[in-house]
Amino acid sequence: MNTAIIAAGGKGVRMNADIRKQYLVLDHIPILTRSVFPFDMCTLIDRIIITVPEEDLNYCRHNIIAPYSFSKKIEIVKGGSERQESVFEGLKAAASSDIVVIHDGVRPFVTPDMIETCIRETGRYGAAIFAMPAFDTLKQANGKNQIIGTIDRKRIWMAQTPQCFDYQLIMEAHKTAKKNGIIGTDDASLVEKIGRQVFIVEGTRYNMKITTPEDLTLARAVLHINNQEI
Numbered sequence: 001m002n003t004a005i006i007a008a009g010g011k012g013v014r015m016n017a018d019i020r021k022q023y024l025v026l027d028h029i030p031i032l033t034r035s036v037f038p039f040d041m042c043t044l045i046d047r048i049i050i051t052v053p054e055e056d057l058n059y060c061r062h063n064i065i066a067p068y069s070f071s072k073k074i075e076i077v078k079g080g081s082e083r084q085e086s087v088f089e090g091l092k093a094a095a096s097s098d099i100v101v102i103h104d105g106v107r108p109f110v111t112p113d114m115i116e117t118c119i120r121e122t123g124r125y126g127a128a129i130f131a132m133p134a135f136d137t138l139k140q141a142n143g144k145n146q147i148i149g150t151i152d153r154k155r156i157w158m159a160q161t162p163q164c165f166d167y168q169l170i171m172e173a174h175k176t177a178k179k180n181g182i183i184g185t186d187d188a189s190l191v192e193k194i195g196r197q198v199f200i201v202e203g204t205r206y207n208m209k210i211t212t213p214e215d216l217t218l219a220r221a222v223l224h225i226n227n228q229e230i
Contacts (some may be wrong), residue, residue: 001121003047003097004162006041008032008060008077008105020056021210022105023064027223031210032064034108040070042112044119045101047074049093051086085148087187088174097167099123103188104161106210109222113167118164121199125176126166128201129188131157160203163187169196 008022017024021033032050034157039045044143048070052060060076077088087102094100096123099122101115116129121128138151153190163186165173173190187197206226 001046001097001169002044002099002101003094004042004045004051004101004103004115005087005094006032006035006039006048006103006105007083007086007090008035008050008052009077009083009086020053023059024210024216026108026216026219030064031108031219032060032105033068035103035105035110036065036070037068038072038110038112038115039101040072040074041094042115044116047094047097049076049090050074050105051090052076054078054180059064064125066111066215069073073214082182082183084174084177084187084190088178089200091167091174094167099164100170101162101164102170103163104209107207107228108169108219109206109209111160114203116228117163117201117206118162119178121201122164122166125197126169126198126200127164127188127198129163130160131200132160132203132205133157150193157200159186159188160209161186161209165191 023030026034035047036061039048057076065074077089079089083211099119101118103110109228118128132155136154138153139147140149140151170187173194176194177190182193191198208215210216
């Protein structure tokens with residue numbers, strides 16, 4: 001069984017909105033709902049788990065899922081105070097899984113093909129994530145915002161989601177992190193901490209994470225482009 005875990009517990013501080021960023025609408029459909037649809041359409045996904053703040057459980061059931069026609073079983077579970085805790089709660093709920101695909105609830109432009117590719121590469125390597133090669137010049141600065149160096153970007157990648165793992169591997173990584181008080185910036189970093197390799201699949205800049213008002217403006221443009229292509 002392959003399970004998708006969609007982390008949707010962000011506070012959305014940088015969005016400066018009255019509601020959490022994942023519940024903002026993008027052409028009349030909530031961002032989180034749009035992020036769920038590709039997993040519902042992906043033939044290699046059997047089950048979908050969404051982790052949200054405890055106080056949002058009923059809101060998500062009635063406003064994010066119920067109004068839309070999903071074909072797969074979707075379970076909404078209580079997340080933690082931080083993303084890593086939320087993913088761990090999702091992993092516990094996905095205990096019968098072979099492979100899990102972890103995705104940010106504010107990346108609505110993932111596609112079923114991307115998800116399938118990630119799952120297939122995980123079948124070969126045990127862990128695979130989408131990432132983009134760094135395309136801007138990278139500067140290292142001190143605490144006063146003064147440049148102290150330029151970083152060679154040739155082997156630098158910017159991580160995205162989905163991130164896909166053998167279930168036992170990612171569970172071991174999360175348990176080890178929890179035991180040792182390790183906080184990772186993404187799930188792949190926890191797998192790296194236990195000495196396992198993670199394969200990179202080159203992503204697309206369209207697979208953006210919506211965290212600021214500027215991102216929301218760009219997302220509307222991407223949606224328009226996608227609709228034009230359809």
